[in-house]
Amino acid sequence: MTTTTTTPTTRAADLSATTLLRFATAGSVDDGKSTLVGRLLHDSKSVLADQLEAVERASASRGQDGPDLALLTDGLRAEREQGITIDVAYRYFATPRRRFILADTPGHVQYTRNMVTGASTAELTVILVDARHGVVEQTRRHAAIAALLRVPHVVLAVNKMDLVDYREPVFAAIAEEFTAYATELGVLEVTAIPISALAGDNVVEPSATMDWYGGPTVLEHLETVPVGHDPAHGHARLPVQYVIRPQTAEHPDYRGYAGQIAAGVFRVGERVTVLPSGHTTTISGIDLLGRPVEAARTPQSVTLLLADDIDISRGDLIVPTEHAPSATQDIDATVCHVADQPLTVGHRVLLKHGTRTVKALVQDIPSRLTLDDLSPHPRPGQLVANDIGRVTLRTAEPLPVDAYADSRRTGSFILIDPADGTTLTAGMVGESFAAPEPVTDPAAEDGWDF
Incomplete structure (x- = not known):
């Protein structure tokens, strides 16, 4: 027995x-x-x-x-x-x-x-x-x-x-x-x-x-139920959260870029691009929990060491050079409005994407979703709490956004009230149920030179 x-x-x-x-x-x-x-x-x-x-x-x-x-x-x-x-x-x-x-x-x-x-x-x-x-x-x-x-x-x-x-x-x-x-x-x-x-x-x-x-x-x-989609699926993305420079006698020239990998896998020797600057370099080392590793993947928190000394700060995005997204100032997205105060055309907001926050302008609200029959309510003028709708945004600086369908992390953002820091809206880049025909309204520019 x-x-x-x-x-x-x-x-x-x-x-x-x-x-x-x-x-x-x-x-x-x-x-x-x-x-x-x-x-x-x-x-x-x-x-x-x-x-x-x-x-x-x-x-x-x-x-x-x-x-x-x-x-x-x-x-x-x-x-x-x-x-x-x-x-x-x-x-x-x-x-x-x-x-x-x-x-x-x-x-x-x-x-x-x-x-x-x-x-x-x-x-x-x-x-x-x-x-x-x-x-x-x-x-x-x-x-x-x-x-x-x-x-x-x-x-x-x-x-x-x-x-x-x-x-x-x-x-x-x-x-x-x-x-x-x-x-x-x-x-x-x-x-x-x-x-x-x-x-x-x-x-x-x-x-x-x-x-x-x-x-x-x-x-x-x-x-x-089947779970466990490959955490390494998708192109690699690392929003930089912190620049580490200990300046100790043991590591006098140490400069690392720390953050949580949002998608994909990074490997030592890989060619990467820093966005939005567009500078390219090579990964010379990866530190994970204080130890060097050859590769790291989402959702691990790591420090990347780069071969070249280039200007990188919090809010930058490190990506594989061959899979770098295009930086843009024009964002079309579906959003869920979460604040009590309405979101209106011409609203000045802060847009937080990853670890980067930039000024933005709500150029247009093309439609609001009518939940009864899923039809778009055209040009509602504003979104109130719990509304789901389409928005067009213009940012003050280019942002390297992915489509939400490709990455739930780098394809999402939030809009913030610059006056008091209230979260206004949660957005998904490129998402749509039944997208209406695009409407161009020159008046939406409102003189903002972004």
Whole structure:
């Protein structure tokens, strides 16, 4: 008989060998998102004993027979009620098959803007729908943001099936409507799952009351959905965050350019170009965690050593010479407006791209997306909070931007109010649902000589 002993080191090694899935949850108010998150954590044994005991005590004090799993996230809701700003709550848990980082985004329409933050790095989005109400405007807005951010996988969780007697036609109608809408947006994969987060149906364990459904549970889908796109995919990009010059006796001539690799792979001996200056040189060394390496890839934070002494500062972008993007002062993008103050034509803003911030002018707002039928509302004149629309920008300095379809990091930007530093808008270069015909308006120049 052979006995296998599992040590903490062994468990840690097994966990590090599993894949990682980043996913976000979204849903309208009272769709049961808090209960779903609580059920997912509870049934996957990811809740600490003292946390569960606290929930059970709080539930009992309210006269409830069992634990109210939504209380696992009630602390965040209480903070919002007290006026504390919370963008996204991140939760970490794991099963034997996979590790997870969950971005739990607020459900109220007022906080739709925060879904942009939560879904910007997600590989999957779970969108909740109340089976009694079906697809509503907030559902369409969440689907539009997921499509805009190019989230590869979308799960439609039709919740509260227990309140519609677990009827298959109700689920089928909602799934058909949502899938048709998401397909028009360009979402490539939609998986619809009927659930009851309160009862636990199809969240972690299969439902005994919905035998007409033969698909995966929510957790089963999260554990098996393909992830792990090649982190080295795409042309290499390093936004320079800091210039390191220790000037010590041991390294009197050390000059390194530090930052987190946004895409691709850098190798010693590779010819690179520094943008926007256009100077070219060769990588003479790469330092990773204080040690020299021959190659480094996204998302590692590294220091590049270059063969030539050229002028490089924070905000510059180091790229392979053969795959250098063109620097431009004219940017067309789709944006999600996140500020309470409107974004208007002629608005003077700061544009932050990577580690570089430049002045910019909103030259035009050609259209705003109408979420009911995906039609563009032409020339709205302004975008208000939570609006999705097209903008044309003119920057004071050339920027080496990529298309968002090619790089989620170097194809995105934010617009900032120069007066108080408020984030106004999150933008994706070149993204569009149904781009209107371009309209040239000489008046949009407004005399700005950029």
